[in-house]
Amino acid sequence: MTARTLFEKVWSQHVVENLALDVDLLFIDRHLMHDLGGGDAIFQIRQRGLKVRQPNLTFATPDHVVETAPGRTGGIAPWADDTIALLRKQTHESGIHLFDLGQNSQGIIHVIGPEQGISLPGTTIVCGDSHTCTHGAMGAIAFGIGTTEVQHVLATQTLQQKKPKTMRVEFAGKTPPGVAAKDMILALIGHIGTAGGTGYAIEYCGTAIEALDMESRLTLCNLSIECGAKVGMIAPDQITIDWLKDRPFSPKGDNWQSAIQYWSTLISDSGAVFDKSVVIDCSKLSPYITWGTSPEQVISVTQTIPLLEEAGSSVQKQAWQDALDYMGLQAGQQIIGTPIQRVFIGSCTNSRLNDLRLAAAVIQGRQVANHVTAWVVPGSMQVKHQAESEGLDQIFKTAGFEWREPGCSLCVGANGELIAPGERCVSTSNRNFTGRQGPGARTHLASPEMAAAAALAGKIVDHRNF
Amino acid sequence: MEKFEVFTAVAAPFVHANVDTDRIIRIERCARVARKDMGLWAFEAERLMPDGTQNPDFILNRDPFKSTGILIASENFGCGSSREMAVWAIAGMGIRCVIAPSFGEIFFGNCFQNGLLPIQLPHEDITAIQTQLLNRAATNDHQQISLTVNLIQQTIVTPWRHDYSFHVDPLRRISLLEGLDPIGLTLKSLPAIEAFEAQSKGRRPWIWTHPTLPA
Ligand code: SF4
Numbered sequence: 001m002t003a004r005t006l007f008e009k010v011w012s013q014h015v016v017e018n019l020a021l022d023v024d025l026l027f028i029d030r031h032l033m034h035d036l037g038g039g040d041a042i043f044q045i046r047q048r049g050l051k052v053r054q055p056n057l058t059f060a061t062p063d064h065v066v067e068t069a070p071g072r073t074g075g076i077a078p079w080a081d082d083t084i085a086l087l088r089k090q091t092h093e094s095g096i097h098l099f100d101l102g103q104n105s106q107g108i109i110h111v112i113g114p115e116q117g118i119s120l121p122g123t124t125i126v127c128g129d130s131h132t133c134t135h136g137a138m139g140a141i142a143f144g145i146g147t148t149e150v151q152h153v154l155a156t157q158t159l160q161q162k163k164p165k166t167m168r169v170e171f172a173g174k175t176p177p178g179v180a181a182k183d184m185i186l187a188l189i190g191h192i193g194t195a196g197g198t199g200y201a202i203e204y205c206g207t208a209i210e211a212l213d214m215e216s217r218l219t220l221c222n223l224s225i226e227c228g229a230k231v232g233m234i235a236p237d238q239i240t241i242d243w244l245k246d247r248p249f250s251p252k253g254d255n256w257q258s259a260i261q262y263w264s265t266l267i268s269d270s271g272a273v274f275d276k277s278v279v280i281d282c283s284k285l286s287p288y289i290t291w292g293t294s295p296e297q298v299i300s301v302t303q304t305i306p307l308l309e310e311a312g313s314s315v316q317k318q319a320w321q322d323a324l325d326y327m328g329l330q331a332g333q334q335i336i337g338t339p340i341q342r343v344f345i346g347s348c349t350n351s352r353l354n355d356l357r358l359a360a361a362v363i364q365g366r367q368v369a370n371h372v373t374a375w376v377v378p379g380s381m382q383v384k385h386q387a388e389s390e391g392l393d394q395i396f397k398t399a400g401f402e403w404r405e406p407g408c409s410l411c412v413g414a415n416g417e418l419i420a421p422g423e424r425c426v427s428t429s430n431r432n433f434t435g436r437q438g439p440g441a442r443t444h445l446a447s448p449e450m451a452a453a454a455a456l457a458g459k460i461v462d463h464r465n466f
Numbered sequence: 467m468e469k470f471e472v473f474t475a476v477a478a479p480f481v482h483a484n485v486d487t488d489r490i491i492r493i494e495r496c497a498r499v500a501r502k503d504m505g506l507w508a509f510e511a512e513r514l515m516p517d518g519t520q521n522p523d524f525i526l527n528r529d530p531f532k533s534t535g536i537l538i539a540s541e542n543f544g545c546g547s548s549r550e551m552a553v554w555a556i557a558g559m560g561i562r563c564v565i566a567p568s569f570g571e572i573f574f575g576n577c578f579q580n581g582l583l584p585i586q587l588p589h590e591d592i593t594a595i596q597t598q599l600l601n602r603a604a605t606n607d608h609q610q611i612s613l614t615v616n617l618i619q620q621t622i623v624t625p626w627r628h629d630y631s632f633h634v635d636p637l638r639r640i641s642l643l644e645g646l647d648p649i650g651l652t653l654k655s656l657p658a659i660e661a662f663e664a665q666s667k668g669r670r671p672w673i674w675t676h677p678t679l680p681a
Contacts, residue, residue, distance in 0.1 A: 016662045017655055020637045025655060027662050029673050036497055050649070054663075056676070065497060079498055123673065130548040130572055144572055146550035148579035148648070156652045158659055162635065194484055195542040195568055228545065230571050251672035259672040294484050315483045315540050322482075414493040433488040433546060435511050 003269035005166050006235050007201045010141050010266065014124045022163045030118055030140075031153050032127035033060035033096070034109045036414060039086030041128070041150045042094055053157045055095035059118055062087055062101055063108045064414045068377050068404040074101065076416040105248070107380025107406040110134040110348035114218060115382055117247025121236035121263040126153055131348050131430065133224040137217035138244075139236035139266050141201070144225065164231065165275035167200040168268075171208035173283040178464040180358070181216035182350060182428070182447035184208065185223040186288035188280055190298040197229030200276060203268060204234050208282040214243040215352040222349045223430050226295040235267045287462060289426075290445040291335055292323030293434045299335060301450065301462045307331045326434055327442050328422075335460055338444075342425035343374035343455035344437075345401075345448055347411035350428035351379030355448040356387045360395045362452035362463060368400035369458025375402045377409045401455070413438050426454040468581035469645035473562050474614040475535025478526055479596035485539065486546035487573060491555040493547075504551055505558015526559070530606045534559070536613050538595050539566040544573025544584075553580045563615050565622070567592050578638045579648065583617060585632045598626055617643055 004012075017025040031054075033041070038060055042052060052058060065080040066072065074081040084101070091098040099105040099112055106112070110131050113119040121139035126132060128150040135142035149159055171184055189196075202224055204217075212220065217234050224232025234240075241260055244250045251259045286300045297320070299305065305324070308331050311317035324331060329338070345351070345359050356378065368374045376396050378384040384406055387393055393403045409417050411429040413436075419425045421440025428451050432443040444460065453463035495507040513524045520527045526534055537556070543566040544552060553576045556564065562582055567589040577584040587595075595613075602610040602625075614623040617639060622630040634642075641648065652659075667674050 017658045020635070023635065023637055025652065025658070027659070027666065036493075045649075048649075053659075056674070064493075083497060118676075120672070122670075128548060130546065144548040146548055146553070146572060146576035146579060148550060148576070152649050152652065155649050156656075156659060157663075158652060158655075160637070160648065160652065194545055198542070198568060198571055225546075225572075228542065228571065249676045251675065255672040255675055259670075262670070294486075296484075315481060318481070319483045412488075412493050414497060416494075431486075431488070431546060433486045435492065436488050439492075439511060 003271040005268045005272045005274060006139070006203050006233060006266055007141065007166050007231070010122055010124070011163060013122065016158055019160060024161060024163060025158050026124060026161045028126050028153050028157055028159060029057060029123035030125040031058040032109050032113055032125065032132070033058065034064055034127070034129060035062040035066070035083050035087045036064040037128055037147055037150070039083065039090045041147060042090035042154060043086065045151050045155045050155045052094040052096060052154050057157065058096045058154070059099070060087060060091050060096055061099040061106055061109050061112060064408045064412070066101060066407040067415055068407040068409045068417060070404060072405050080415060104381050104385070107382065108348045108351065108408055110222065111351060111379035111383065114138055115247070115380055117244055117250030120244065120259070121240060122266050126159065130225045131222055133230060133232050134218050134222040134348055136224065136231055136233035137214070137221040138240060139233060139263065141231055141233065143230040164201045165199055167197060167202045167229070167276040167278065168274040169202050169204050170206035170279045171204065171282050172206045172279055173208060173281055174211070175208055175282045175285055178449065179285045179287060180447040180449065181212055181219040183285055183288045184280070184282065185220045186290070186295070186298045186445065187285050188278070189223065189227045189295050190288070191280065192227055192278060194226060194294055194296045195228045197224065197227040200229050201231035201233065202229045204232060209234060210237065213354060214239055215354040218352065219349055223295065226430055236263045287447060287450050287464065289335055289450060289460060290432045291327065291329060292320065293326055293432055294319070294323065295430070295432060295445060297323055301336060301460065303335070305329060305331055305333050305335060336462060338424070338460045340426055340454055340459055341372060341423045342419050343372060343451050344377070344410040344425055344427040344429065345451050346375065346377030346379070346409055347429035348379065349430045350448050351377060351383065353383050353386050355428065356383065356392050359448040359452040360392045362449050363399045363456065364395050366399060366456050368455045372455050372458050374400065374455040375404055375410065377404045378406050380406050410437055412436060426451045426460065467645045467647060470562065470581055470583050470617050470642040472614065472616045472618065473535065474612055475562070476531065476533050476608055476611050477536035477538055477599055477613045478531040478534040479599045480525065480537050480539045481596055483541045484545055485543050487544055487549050487552035487570070488546055490544070490552040491549065496549050496551040501554050504554040508555035508559050530603055530608055530611060533608070535561055536563045536565065536615065537561050538592060538599065539564055540592065541567050543569050545570035548572040550576045550579070553577055553582055557582050565592065578642060581642065581645065583615065583642060585615070587630060587632060591630055595624070598624070
């Protein structure tokens with residue numbers, strides 16, 4: 001038998017029907033839904049007289065429009081409450097499991113999927129959200145879809161999909177201390193660009209990937225879409241299996257045994273051919289931070305912002321100039337020392353327990369700078385409770401951070417929580433687009449440790465010598 | 467879904483790389499604006515002034531590009547979020563075709579779901595078309611800047627007689643040409659889906675069993 005990639009093994013297991021050259025009708029094992037459009041999508045197919053085909057393979061939670069202030073009960077505005085109410089009503093009437101506000105399981109959909117043991121190796125996972133690629137860290141083919149496709153999955157439990165090409169990204173060697181998964185993936189995006197992965201399913205491998213704990217792998221896969229790839233996956237190993245064992249929705253008993261037996265086959269065969277290959281030498285990496293309005297506009301924190309002459313084309317040069325104007329920065333300037341006003345530790349990228357532990361270790365016993373407003377928004381109720389049981393909330397609060405309720409919050413501001421125009425924020429999220437955190441807001445993407453150090457210093461610093 | 471066969475309209479150059487879907491439609495509009503009104507908010511931050519009036523400097527607000535139906539965009543157009551509202555917003559402005567060297571993948575797929583045709587052309591061709599359009603804009607003659615996109619023949623006809631051919635995936639092409647509804651189409655495969663499910667339950671029972679289900 002020919003050698004196959006991890007991606008091909010999982011894909012071929014889900015082909016219901018071949019529709020055309022490289023186009024298959026793909027069965028979807030897990031359909032995740034959220035409040036932004038989720039309720040309406042169910043409503044729309046029911047309007048058409050169709051039913052949700054597999055409610056038991058569909059899971060939902062409110063995360064985008066929920067308020068995250070302590071003690072919240074819904075959204076900030078009535079329209080958000082209506083959105084949440086619609087999701088509640090439609091999931092209830094269709095028999096879809098909802099991890100609702102106030103429950104111990106609510107959180108950002110890409111945090112709770114793996115955490116609950118819903119996102120499993122060898123599955124196909126979709127959600128009406130581009131960061132569904134996060135779940136690829138479990139060894140799944142997971143990708144974001146649009147509203148029409150959400151309705152398609154609800155009604156048929158399948159999707160028509162063109163088979164992507166495959167790309168192997170090897171993170172070779174060992175990362176130096178203080179370099180996180182976030183830095184690894186930002187380095188890759190800086191290297192191949194935001195369109196470098198378009199049309200590909202990426203498999204991340206190499207010694208530095210094998211060394212990552214599960215939560216760091218989720219962080220890394222989360223930014224696959226930021227290099228253009230809908231899918232980014234990591235072969236399941238003992239770390240994956242240990243992490244999934246005994247989670248609420250993980251298989252149990254005989255099912256667990258047969259599942260892990262199958263999962264152990266989910267590796268790319270030696271000799272499997274990829275359409276493209278990239279190697280990143282991890283021993284050379286340092287903490288990264290974005291300077292512009294695209295994730296590819298990223299540098300090591302020790303570097304200076306590139307000169308316009310270094311741009312590869314006139315279009316890129318214009319994009320850099322626009323980004324510098326928007327960000328209020330100069331080409332050639334040091335990024336270290338740039339004053340900031342806001343810090344956001346949260347989002348489906350970096351809001352898991354390990355992220356909060358790393359940030360707390362930087363903060364412990366120190367104070368947030370006077371002019372900085374700093375937030376921690378845990379990714380889920382479970383993360384929040386675990387962090388509280390370890391006393392992390394106290395460390396953050398004593399230092400002057402706000403300790404908030406789980407949701408997307410400042411990652412996108414869909415709930416009305418925003419950064420003011422002109423304010424500069426170091427954020428652990430995944431997008432620094434113009435206006436992403438609010439009209440005129442300036443976003444610098446970095447790891448939780450970098451964000452924590454910036455909050456204390458009141459400016460961008462290298463957390464390793466802070 | 468509205469059919470797409472042959473479409474003639476004013477084409478506008480939109481020379482920005484990595485236009486993300488947040489830029490095309492802001493998140494708060496996604497949640498709060500009805501689909502039919504989404505076009506009013508397309509490219510909001512650059513198209514509208516803070517007081518809500520039209521920004522006269524924005525290319526799609528200016529003559530002769532006000533009535534644009536075809537956007538000639540740059541690399542990686544529609545990257546970022548999966549929000550389909552970005553397609554609704556562009557369609558709401560009267561645009562039915564976007565031509566670019568490359569696209570954000572989810573946006574590209576979303577176009578086909580909404581009767582909007584995204585076409586990939588080589589970078590040099592895009593630059594040539596953008597330059598022609600900019601040079602001809604001064605005449606203010608719509609005919610001089612109108613393209614005809616023919617999905618039946620997969621050609622683009624320009625008034626400067628340099629025509630282009632393009633390729634669209636056969637399935638997607640047929641769906642657009644006939645205005646087919648993808649859900650209706652897939653439901654014809656119901657027996658295959660049922661067979662897959664039955665077989666999957668035997669092969670991978672661990673997908674199908676979880677605590678909310680009776681044991
Ligand atoms: S945290 Fe941000 S990126 Fe993640 S799902 Fe929410 S809005 Fe999207």
